[in-house]
Amino acid sequence: MAYSSRGFRACLRKCGxxxxxxxxxxxxxxxxxxGHRGGRPPGFDRETYRRRNTVERCFNALKHFRGIATGYDKTATSYEAAVCLTSFLLWTRSL
Incomplete structure (x- = not known):
């Protein structure tokens, strides 16, 4: 309910x-x-939501790896490399 609240949507709109x-x-x-005082329904694109869900499931799969979930790496470059390697491993498992 919190994510779909009127205030949350207004804040997102204000930030662009x-x-x-x-x-x-x-x-x-x-x-x-x-009735007419209820306002108009918020915009919702089902196809965009499906793509968002795919990305969220990918984040969830990445967080199953302890090093990614806790951020053991000291530098952003090594963390990015670990995420790339983990993504590659997940992709090869899906084949």
């Missing part, structure tokens, strides 16, 4: 960030019950 947050059933019903 596009959002893809699905509207939950309860706020949708509440908005419809208010």
């Amino acid at each position: 960030n596009a959002h893809t947050i699905p509207e939950k059933d309860d706020p949708r019903r509440h908005r419809r019950n208010r």
Whole structure:
């Protein structure tokens, strides 16, 4: 509920960030019950949300590796190399 709140969406808009947050059933019903005072529904693109979900699942898979999840590496370059290597390992497993 917190991610789909009106205030959160307004903050994202003010910062110039596009959002893809699905509207939950309860706020949708509440908005419809208010009629013309309920406002317009927030924009939602299903295809963009599917791509976002793919990226989030990738982050989740990367965090199964302890070094990536805890950030053992001291420099950004070595951490980036570890993420690249881990991504390559995940990709080869998926083949």
